[in-house]
Amino acid sequence: MRRAHPAPPAERLRRIAAAADLFATGTVAGLTVPDYCHLVSRVGGVPITEVSSAVERIAERLRSLAAGLDQARPAGAVTDWRDPLTRGAGRAVHTRRGDVFAVHAAGNHPGTHSLWPEALALGFRVAVRPSRREPFTPHRLVTALRTAGFGNDEITLLPTDHAGADNVLRGADLGLVYGGEDVVRKYGADPTVLLQGPGRSKILVTADVDWRDHLDTLVDSVAGRGGTGCVNTTAILVEGDPTPLCEALAERFAALPSLPPDHPKAVLPVQPASGARAIADYVSRRAAGTRAWLGADTVADELGDGSAVLRPSVHQLDRADAPQLGTELPFPCVWVAPWRPEEGITPLRDTLVLTALTTQEPVLDALLADPTIANLYVGDHPTHWMRPGLPHDGYLSDFLMRTKTVVRD
Template identity: 55%
Template sequence: MPDPVQLDVLGPRGAFRSVTRRRVDDVAGSSIAELSLAPQVFVSRALSALRQASVPPAAERIAMLAQAGHLFATSTLCGLSPAEYQWLTCRASGVPITAVRRATHWIQTCAEQVERAVTDACPRGAADNAARPGSELGNRRLTWVRRGDVLAVGAAGNHPAVQSQWLEAVALGYRVAVRPSPQEPFTPHRLVAALRTAGFGADQVNLLPTDSEGVDALIRGADLAVVYGADLAGRYATDRTVATHGAGRSKVLFAGADWRDHLDMVVHSVAHDGGTTCVNATTVLVDGDPGPLAEALAARLAELPSLPPQDDRAVLPVRSAASARVIEQYLLRHGQSARIRLGGEGVVDELGDGSAVLRPAVLQVDRAGTADIGVELPFPCVWVAPWSRADGPEPLRDTLVLTVVTDDEELIDRLVTEPSIGNVHIGSHPTCAMEAGIPPDGYLADFLMRDKVVLR
């Protein structure tokens, strides 16, 4: 067994290996890394250094981000090759290695195309004016400016690709401090190292692993913060300086359309990347009897193999056997009133080394409004329910991505204008279909920036 990989704090004066470290285990319970933890006083001093740092010009930042994306995907960083990084990430998170490889290239693409994201997010008036001298505009000029200087990121650990989102902040001139998830610290550590190797100063982007008290100090000490996961999202839900990202609760709706023509799309929406992301569908609603759809979906998902995450054929997530049992019991408690089409005898398939595959579950309920439909779990777990036009958009609210298959333009208009639905995919487009530069949860710049009128 090789020695655990050392993941140092990446502070304003360079790498720092602390006395206090957190063990990072793989899905079988073996130690694969040690994550140095930054003391609270270190976090405070790091934030002060970030606040005082100078900001490279915009064009220089964009070029360095593109270089960082290339380095992230292709180079050895902090002693880890891309293949070694991907192996460690899949073993720690349980996300299939093919999904980790896709995420690697996704992060590279997002870094290379970050200029598109921030340009598209910029208000047209400010973008037009920024390209021309103020003297040509008379006395009034609209300017797009940062709401602060330092951004704290409470990073997610469910899927590596989510780390691409905070790159927008770097492009906009924020100094960024990232607190990695203790479950999967490899991706943010590698990304911060890539940014520094590409030319960003140690006082411009930091990796600050901390305990729970350190997280609060980090968020309180920054100007703005972005946090992921139910715990942090709930803790800071009412703080207007914190952008929270919790469950996605993405859905598929068939309204007057035959689902049989789109079963592949539904399977992809539910199971892509092991069902581990916020854009995977957790609810499918059908105009009519949901039974045949639930049965067909269960039959397709039951065919997926149980394999360790580093296997190239793996498509399902893996956890420690103990963790998987906790998730299984949670599911079975919430599914007591449902007809369980798949997973009724459990979803845990132990691999014999202390780890277990989380196999798919399909649960059919009698009505779309049941509270259990909102339950979202980190594997392919989907609730199938009936829907009618009389139900309207109510069962579809609080949805990150909604795929709707229908010819009803009036319904489409209602869904597009519903404030609590983040994105609408019209037609046979999976909920997890994404394009670099077009984020599924809105531009981070909407939170980071503001318009300011300047009068001369």
């Protein structure tokens, strides 16, 4: 991979766009799109309608990579030292920080695979270590990229155990790693690794806004897209008494059906029954001392085939600094707590996405200024809202690239 020479930028983008079309509409490695969606749904436990939707979102992002890279690049930088702007007064040139990029992929949702192809577009050679939970999406995408013209020394899939995964990461110049707190502890001090850890996404509702007008968004933020992502809401903080909101959330969540993941009306994630019971047991321990509106006893709803639906959980806390607020789990699980303005934004920190249902500009100023809050959505926007060209946890190219001054005669 180090010896490989990347194609010119325009050709790389053409290949990625062709791969996007093949990924979303074609037969890849013998699998049609419906075959692939069914496989991911049954094995990964993601509702099949969400898998199908993710296919379209991945393809859309890959087709729009050129515009996204332009938005991410510093306004004063060019992409090639041959650009006429480098003559005379000079110019900044956007350049790679290495040649080989390793990805320890996530398996909770297919949509995570819309991010790393950006490195391929920038000229990196990319090695993807798939998740054991769901290797089908990266296999399909890597195969589509090769079919579109990338060599197997430019993009490769490397299924391996944890020890092998560490070797892949050490062999690369830069790496992207998904995981929980254990991954954060392991790689947090390594400047060559970009971590995609727990999102702990949150919603703030202040007293000047009636949460009843936004209940659909609150429910969707917690349980939308299967409720498994780092952008799904983990905690809701409410100025005033959170009891009525907890009651309304529990009523809405209790009405969601328990269905196999490949059922066309499935909306909740499914796991092997033993794993689901283990998650329920963890919720029971973690929720000690809270008020359960939908508790651990309803989390694992077994389907009778060795699997279980992970049903939503709603717990009410008595203070904004309760330790449960930082607990993120792979299903719709939300912790609801009271918030007072005098507590400031401290309870809202360490958040990937924060939706602020407030009209208070000083609060919004403080939230935007806080470096531990990655994204701020103001008003009626679910925390899982995304759009191609906008950063997820900063732009990936912020990590992959640097600017060099070039001046020439």
